[in-house]
Amino acid sequence: MSFIELKSVVKRYGTNQVLRNVDLTVEKGEIIAVIGRSGSGKSTMLRCINGLEPVQGGEVWVDGVAVHDASADMRALRARVGIVFQSFNLFPHLTVERNITLGPMIVKGMPGEQAAALARDVLRKVGLEEKLKSYADQLSGGQQQRVAIARSLAMAPHLMLFDEITSALDPELVGEVLLVLEGMAREGMTMLLVTHEMSFARRVAHRVIFMHQGKVWEQGPAKDFFESPRTDELKNFLRAVLH
Amino acid sequence: MIREVAWQDVMYLVFAIRWTLLLTLLALSGGSLVGLLVAAGGASGSLVLRNLARAYVGLVQGIPLLAWLFIFYFGLSIVGFNVPPWVAATVGFSIYAGAFLGEIWRGALISIPRTQWEAGLAIGLTYLEQLRHVIIPQAVRVAIPPTVGFIVQLIKNTSLASVIGFVELTREGQLTTAATFQPFTVYLLVAALYFALCYPLTRYSRTLERKRRVVH
Amino acid sequence: MAYKFQFRDVFAQQDAIADGLVLTLQLSATVIALGFVIGTLVAAVLVYAKPWARGLAHAYVEVIRNTPLIVQLFLIFFGLPGIGIRFDVVTASVLALTINLAAYTAEIVRAGLESIPKSQIEAGVSLGLTGPQVFRHVVLLPALKNVYPSLTSQFVLMMLATSVVSQISAVELFHAGSIIQSRTFRDFEVYTVIAVLYLGLSLVMRAGFSVCYRIFFRRS
Numbered sequence: 001m002s003f004i005e006l007k008s009v010v011k012r013y014g015t016n017q018v019l020r021n022v023d024l025t026v027e028k029g030e031i032i033a034v035i036g037r038s039g040s041g042k043s044t045m046l047r048c049i050n051g052l053e054p055v056q057g058g059e060v061w062v063d064g065v066a067v068h069d070a071s072a073d074m075r076a077l078r079a080r081v082g083i084v085f086q087s088f089n090l091f092p093h094l095t096v097e098r099n100i101t102l103g104p105m106i107v108k109g110m111p112g113e114q115a116a117a118l119a120r121d122v123l124r125k126v127g128l129e130e131k132l133k134s135y136a137d138q139l140s141g142g143q144q145q146r147v148a149i150a151r152s153l154a155m156a157p158h159l160m161l162f163d164e165i166t167s168a169l170d171p172e173l174v175g176e177v178l179l180v181l182e183g184m185a186r187e188g189m190t191m192l193l194v195t196h197e198m199s200f201a202r203r204v205a206h207r208v209i210f211m212h213q214g215k216v217w218e219q220g221p222a223k224d225f226f227e228s229p230r231t232d233e234l235k236n237f238l239r240a241v242l243h
Numbered sequence: 244m245i246r247e248v249a250w251q252d253v254m255y256l257v258f259a260i261r262w263t264l265l266l267t268l269l270a271l272s273g274g275s276l277v278g279l280l281v282a283a284g285g286a287s288g289s290l291v292l293r294n295l296a297r298a299y300v301g302l303v304q305g306i307p308l309l310a311w312l313f314i315f316y317f318g319l320s321i322v323g324f325n326v327p328p329w330v331a332a333t334v335g336f337s338i339y340a341g342a343f344l345g346e347i348w349r350g351a352l353i354s355i356p357r358t359q360w361e362a363g364l365a366i367g368l369t370y371l372e373q374l375r376h377v378i379i380p381q382a383v384r385v386a387i388p389p390t391v392g393f394i395v396q397l398i399k400n401t402s403l404a405s406v407i408g409f410v411e412l413t414r415e416g417q418l419t420t421a422a423t424f425q426p427f428t429v430y431l432l433v434a435a436l437y438f439a440l441c442y443p444l445t446r447y448s449r450t451l452e453r454k455r456r457v458v459h
Numbered sequence: 460m461a462y463k464f465q466f467r468d469v470f471a472q473q474d475a476i477a478d479g480l481v482l483t484l485q486l487s488a489t490v491i492a493l494g495f496v497i498g499t500l501v502a503a504v505l506v507y508a509k510p511w512a513r514g515l516a517h518a519y520v521e522v523i524r525n526t527p528l529i530v531q532l533f534l535i536f537f538g539l540p541g542i543g544i545r546f547d548v549v550t551a552s553v554l555a556l557t558i559n560l561a562a563y564t565a566e567i568v569r570a571g572l573e574s575i576p577k578s579q580i581e582a583g584v585s586l587g588l589t590g591p592q593v594f595r596h597v598v599l600l601p602a603l604k605n606v607y608p609s610l611t612s613q614f615v616l617m618m619l620a621t622s623v624v625s626q627i628s629a630v631e632l633f634h635a636g637s638i639i640q641s642r643t644f645r646d647f648e649v650y651t652v653i654a655v656l657y658l659g660l661s662l663v664m665r666a667g668f669s670v671c672y673r674i675f676f677r678r679s
């Protein structure tokens with residue numbers, strides 16, 4: 001079985017059909033960029049993968065776990081799947097260090113000193129070692145997002161999900177975050193990114209997925225994807241965003 | 244003599260509600276007068292008035308209602324007025340309610356943004372005209388839900404008037420207990436009657452609060 | 460005015476006042492501590508529990524908040540013996556006051572809990588934390604910080620409300636008034652002095668809560 005498998009996934013909000021029969025497979029080590037208009041279902045699909053949103057139909061398999069099954073051990077899975085949000089969602093009442101050590105210490109039972117050393121390591125990876133004792137509101141948007149990435153990395157995940165993580169940042173802060181992502185890609189992390197950063201997707205992703213009206217409309221290797229779109233909807237979308 | 248709680252007793256209790264409501268009304272009237280002064284002073288431009296209002300509210304809210312009732316009950320008779328309990332109660336409650344209402348209304352007044360004042364000024368209104376046509380109508384809408392909520396507090400607070408001898412619902416409950424030796428039934432009934440008075444008002448104030456939030 | 464104020468007689472009764480003050484402080488401290496913990500648990504039920512539990516908690520809060528404290532006190536102290544449950548004066552006082560404070564605390568803390576954005580909870584859940592763990596580490600402290608002013612105001616109000624247990628003859632500060640009254644016949648002066656003492660207590664409490672805020676919620 002592939003690392004991630006979505007089979008005929010259906011998701012509704014009330015009467016609003018957000019995902020209509022989504023099929024997707026992702027292998028370990030792949031880097032997938034997901035693009036599309038707002039409302040196309042891309043963020044929802046991401047949130048279905050780590051179980052933040054329940055599905056009404058179909059199957060969601062992640063690392064052998066049946067996410068669509070209400071009795072699945074989501075806690076264990078979530079310790080292996082990291083997610084970074086558009087609005088960072090750092091815990092404002094905790095220091096950067098405590099934000100990072102909270103998961104390892106409570107979920108994995110890691111002793112305090114080991115967790116503190118781990119926090120220093122992941123912060124070094126994202127280039128923010130000196131901000132260990134700072135609080136979120138003392139950091140810029142780009143720094144907060146990098147801490148959010150570090151917080152997820154501290155759980156040693158097998159898969160990282162990114163939900164438009166640069167959309168809420170001022171343009172000049174986007175670069176530092178993308179740099180961190182490129183580092184993770186080089187180290188072979190399996191990554192699924194919902195993003196608007198087309199040039200980043202073209203450079204770093206293995207495969208790109210275009211979502212439209214709740215379906216996987218078109219997908220292909222990153223190299224050809226932007227040069228030779230096949231469907232009209234994708235052609236229109238690319239024309240609109242790549243001006 | 245121990246006897247069952249008869250319908251007659253229930254009726255006496257229900258009729259005692261009149262006095263509870265009357266006292267609430269008196270407290271509301273007196274408290275509104277005081278509250279208007281406190282709110283106006285507290286929201287005014289004068290530092291002296293604002294501090295006076297703050298001092299008044301701080302003083303009143305820092306002392307238990309029971310103490311205020313006793314102070315006025317005994318104090319007024321010293322100053323020469325031999326007052327029946329209901330007068331002492333009314334004065335005490337008015338002083339007490341005035342502080343809380345004043346705070347609520349002051350909050351409503353200062354919640355109206357500066358820009359509303361400026362808009363009024365820009366079309367040529369005087370200070371009083373601004374107050375009357377622009378500020379107060381909006382402030383009233385803001386103030387109504389918490390004021391209704393406070394009326395519920397007042398109804399409950401009138402139960403303390405029983406301590407200085409005023410015969411309202413709680414005192415009637417004590418008298419009925421003495422007559423029937425059925426304290427559990429009687430006080431349960433008294434509680435139920437207060438609940439019947441207060442709960443609808445509580446619900447109403449919440450509906451008002453929700454409507455206001457939707458509009459704004 | 461033909462009356463001469465005689466405060467000296469009241470001050471001579473400082474033992475009665477001191478004893479009353481001690482019980483008021485003990486009652487307040489106990490009731491606030493218990494009421495806060497129970498109220499927070501009830502708030503958690505109100506926000507997170509299954510519908511039947513939420514309904515029960517909601518009913519409890521509504522009944523307490525829509526009936527007078529003195530009636531609740533009388534029901535517990537005078538009423539319960541009618542069905543065979545007897546409490547001494549202090550126990551009945553603590554029980555009635557705590558049940559009362561917990562209900563008001565629950566409402567306030569509930570608002571605090573609901574003010575925490577869903578995204579914070581999602582971030583905690585996504586790290587693999589269980590519900591109770593998210594509550595304890597992510598939600599609780601920021602929620603309490605948000606409602607700290609209303610919460611501490613309620614605590615001060617409860618300290619003042621302990622005066623009501625004088626009506627079941629608990630020998631706290633307000634009851635000291637009636638003791639001194641019967642000894643000195645200085646009604647007005649007695650209650651004025653007691654009022655000033657309550658005022659002092661409330662000011663000290665407020666200052667204390669201010670300090671607590673800086674200790675628990677101030678960051679470096």
